[in-house]
Each structure stands twice: as C-alpha cells, then as structure tokens.
Amino acid sequence: MSRNRNRDAPPPVPERLPAPAVDAHTHLDACGTGTPADVAALLDRASQAGVERVVTVADDLDAARWAADAATWDERVYAAVAIHPTRTASFGDTEKTEIERLVAGDRVVAVGETGLDYYWDYSPPGAQQEAFRWHIDLAKRVGKPLMIHDREAHEDILRILDEEGAPEQVVFHCFSGEADMARRCVDAGYVLSFAGTVTFRNATGLQDAAKLVPPEQYLVETDAPFLTPHPYRGRPNESYCAGYTVRALAELRGEPVAVVADSVRSNAERVFGLPSSPSVTPA
Known part of the structure; x- marks a missing residue:
C-alpha cells in the first residue's frame, strides 16, 4: 500500500534524531494549535523526534500577537514577527507601531517573515519593497535577525539588502535558489x-x-503546516517532520545525521540567541 494513500493523515513521527535539532521556521497558529495545551502537545510530538525547540513565525498582525504570546506559554517556543510581503498593500503606521512593540519581547528572536513575493499578486512590488526596507531597518535597530521570504525575487532581494545594508544576521527562510x-x-x-x-x-x-x-551557514525548518518532506509530500506538516529533512540533508551532504542535527542546533542558537543545549558527539 502506498504511504501517501491517505493524503489527509499526518506523517508518522520519525525515529528520534541522534542529536537535538531546532525547527527554525514554523507557523504553530496554522497547525491547529490555538491554546497552550495544543502548543505543548505539538512540541511533545516534536521532542519525540528530537526537535527540541521551534521558532513560530507571523505573517500578519493577528499572527504576530499570537506568536509573541505563544512563545511565553512553553519554553521550547520562540517567535518571529513581521508583515508578510503579500500582506503589505496596506502597510502603514498601525502595522509598524505594533510590530515594533512586539519585536521588543524577550522571546521574540527575529524580524520575520519579510521580503518579496512575486509569485502572488496580492501586493504590488513597490509596496512590498518599501515594507521590506522598513523591516531591514527595524532588524538593525533592535539587533535581531532578519528572516526573509524570497519567492521568485532573488535579484531584488539581494539588491535591496545591498542598498540598505544587511543586518548582522540574515536568514533566507525556505531557501529556494540554486547553486549560484x-x-x-x-x-x-x-x-x-x-x-x-x-x-x-x-x-x-x-x-x-x-x-x-x-x-x-544552514538551518532546517518545516514551514508547517506547508511543505511536508518526501515521501509524505501533500500531507499535513508539523515540527516533528524536521527530522525527515535533517536526515535527507545529511544524506545529500554525505555527513552523519548527528553532525547535521548538531549544526542545525548550534547555528540556531547562534543566529537567534537561544540558550545553549549540550551537543552530542557522534560515535
């Protein structure tokens, strides 16, 4: 029987990683996790797979408020806040004031996701670029990483980062480019x-x-509930599925799974300023 026969069923929780990892970008609010108990249950499933911490990311004001709150419910959750590029057609003082307030929170570890999306036409390129420049400035002012959404906009993303001067830490969420x-x-x-x-x-x-x-210079993320890894593509995604991606990345790179998981953890700690947890030396 095909593993994808039931497209609505979540993938099984994979075998626990040999070293703890971090899901660097998820949307807990879109995973049906509306309450503290829901969040704890999702993180418990992630922990079963060795994914010990997550960064939950906002795309509008309501999501930003929720993410900042959710990061106070469970010590395994951190937040990133911004206005998604597809939602910037009416980006103004209300959004700026609220994002500035929220990003000051101790458990808000990044400005994101922001950037450019030329696939959808919900917001004109000019409005997206103006908002992106504002978020770049905000990240520099508050000294937190910039988490970039880049969809079919590589050249403009790189150009604007160069023109504005990039923050100290820049993360390309769900990197979509090729080798060049x-x-x-x-x-x-x-x-x-x-x-x-x-x-x-x-x-x-x-x-x-x-x-x-x-x-x-790499992280692993789920972008849950989207982009579920092979062989469960199309099924609901959750943070525990980062375990599948860590293993696939290790195979691609010809490295032990424990080495890749440990790189993911240590890089997330450095980039987002997370507390350090013990590394695991592969046998």
Missing part, C-alpha cells in the same frame, strides 16, 4: 534555511545548493 544563488548568499554571510522542499525529487538545483553551504 547559494554561493552569493554564502559569500555575503547569510544563513540558508532548508525546508521539506530540499527532499523533493524534482528539486535537483536546490539539492546542489544544499551540498555547498558551509556547516555554520
């Missing part, structure tokens, strides 16, 4: 976060990019 784009980002000191897309059979260019990124 990856090299340019790596040379600029940016961190590339790989989602379940890197496991897709048709993602050869992305897989080539994942192979060349230095160990100190």
Whole structure:
C-alpha cells in the first residue's frame, strides 16, 4: 500500500534524531494549535523526534500577537514577527507601531517573515519593497535577525539588502535558489534555511545548493503546516517532520545525521540567541 494513500493523515513521527535539532521556521497558529495545551502537545510530538525547540513565525498582525504570546506559554517556543510581503498593500503606521512593540519581547528572536513575493499578486512590488526596507531597518535597530521570504525575487532581494545594508544576521527562510544563488548568499554571510522542499525529487538545483553551504551557514525548518518532506509530500506538516529533512540533508551532504542535527542546533542558537543545549558527539 502506498504511504501517501491517505493524503489527509499526518506523517508518522520519525525515529528520534541522534542529536537535538531546532525547527527554525514554523507557523504553530496554522497547525491547529490555538491554546497552550495544543502548543505543548505539538512540541511533545516534536521532542519525540528530537526537535527540541521551534521558532513560530507571523505573517500578519493577528499572527504576530499570537506568536509573541505563544512563545511565553512553553519554553521550547520562540517567535518571529513581521508583515508578510503579500500582506503589505496596506502597510502603514498601525502595522509598524505594533510590530515594533512586539519585536521588543524577550522571546521574540527575529524580524520575520519579510521580503518579496512575486509569485502572488496580492501586493504590488513597490509596496512590498518599501515594507521590506522598513523591516531591514527595524532588524538593525533592535539587533535581531532578519528572516526573509524570497519567492521568485532573488535579484531584488539581494539588491535591496545591498542598498540598505544587511543586518548582522540574515536568514533566507525556505531557501529556494540554486547553486549560484547559494554561493552569493554564502559569500555575503547569510544563513540558508532548508525546508521539506530540499527532499523533493524534482528539486535537483536546490539539492546542489544544499551540498555547498558551509556547516555554520544552514538551518532546517518545516514551514508547517506547508511543505511536508518526501515521501509524505501533500500531507499535513508539523515540527516533528524536521527530522525527515535533517536526515535527507545529511544524506545529500554525505555527513552523519548527528553532525547535521548538531549544526542545525548550534547555528540556531547562534543566529537567534537561544540558550545553549549540550551537543552530542557522534560515535
């Protein structure tokens, strides 16, 4: 029987990783986790797979408020707040004031997700670019990482970062470029976060990019409830599925799973300023 026969069923929780990892980008609010008990249950499932902490990310004001609150409910949850580029058609003082208030929270560890999305036409490019520039400035003012959404906008993203001056830490969420784009980002000191897309059979260019990124410049994320890794593509995603992506990334890079998981953890701690947890030395 095909493992994908029941497309509505969540994937099984994978075998626990040999070293603790971090889901660098998820949307807990979109995973049906409306209450503290829901969040704890989701994190318990993630912990079964060795995914010990998550960053839950906002895309509008309501989601930003929720993420900032949820990060206070469970010590395994941190938050990122911003206005998604597809929601910037009416970006103004109300949004700016509230995001500035929320980003000051101790458990809000990044400004994101912000950037450019030229796939959808919900917001014109000019409005997206103006909002992106504002979020870049905010990240620099508050000294927190910038978490970038880049969909079919590579050149404008890189150009605007260069024009504005990038913050100290820049994370390309769900990195979608090929090897040349990856090299340019790596040379600029940016961190590339790989989602379940890197496991897709048709993602050869992305897989080539994942192979060349230095160990100190990558993260793993789920972008849950979206982008569930192969072989469960199309099913509901959750943070525990980061375990599948860690293993796929290790195979692509020809490295032990424990090494990749430990790189993911240590990089997340450095980039987001998370408390350190013990590393695990592979046998």
